[in-house]
Amino acid sequence: MKCLLYVPEETDDGIAPFSPGRIGAPPIFVICNHWSQAFERVSEKEVVDCMRDFATNVLQLWERDKLELRQKMMVNKMSETSKNSSFQVGLQRIFEAMERFTANSLKVYEELLQRIEEDRPAREPGGSVTVALLALSKGG
Numbered sequence: 185m186k187c188l189l190y191v192p193e194e195t196d197d198g199i200a201p202f203s204p205g206r207i208g209a210p211p212i213f214v215i216c217n218h219w220s221q222a223f224e225r226v227s228e229k230e231v232v233d234c235m236r237d238f239a240t241n242v243l244q245l246w247e248r249d250k251l252e253l254r255q256k257m258m259v260n261k262m263s264e265t266s267k268n269s270s271f272q273v274g275l276q277r278i279f280e281a282m283e284r285f286t287a288n289s290l291k292v293y294e295e296l297l298q299r300i301e302e303d304r305p306a307r308e309p310g311g312s313v314t315v316a317l318l319a320l321s322k323g324g
Contacts, residue, residue, distance in 0.1 A: 204213040 204217045
């Protein structure tokens with residue numbers, strides 16, 4: 185019996201001298217004794233081993249799923265980094281184009297202002313074109 189500390193008495197012929205059936209014990213004791221002896225012959229090792237293997241497999245699946253999730257998160261992060269990089273490259277191109285446009289516009293404006301200055305003596309001082317362009321050149 186597994187719940188009580190039981191040290192079986194050993195005999196030369198292997199039969200316990202005080203078995204419940206031999207001494208006329210009530211049937212419940214005989215049944216419990218047979219039940220206990222029968223379960224001592226049944227090994228739980230196979231069940232325990234299968235359960236341990238199952239738990240190990242579940243743990244491995246869980247670890248693999250965690251790894252796959254981490255990898256997906258890294259891919260998403262890299263994808264987002266790639267998207268951000270593409271976004272930054274696109275903005276950089278826009279600002280570079282705006283910078284070239286501004287530089288070209290300034291060059292054209294300076295050339296126009298230079299022409300106006302060259303043509304100024306020929307025109308009347310205070311003319312409407314000269315005043316407008318001078319106001320533009322001074323930021324007004």
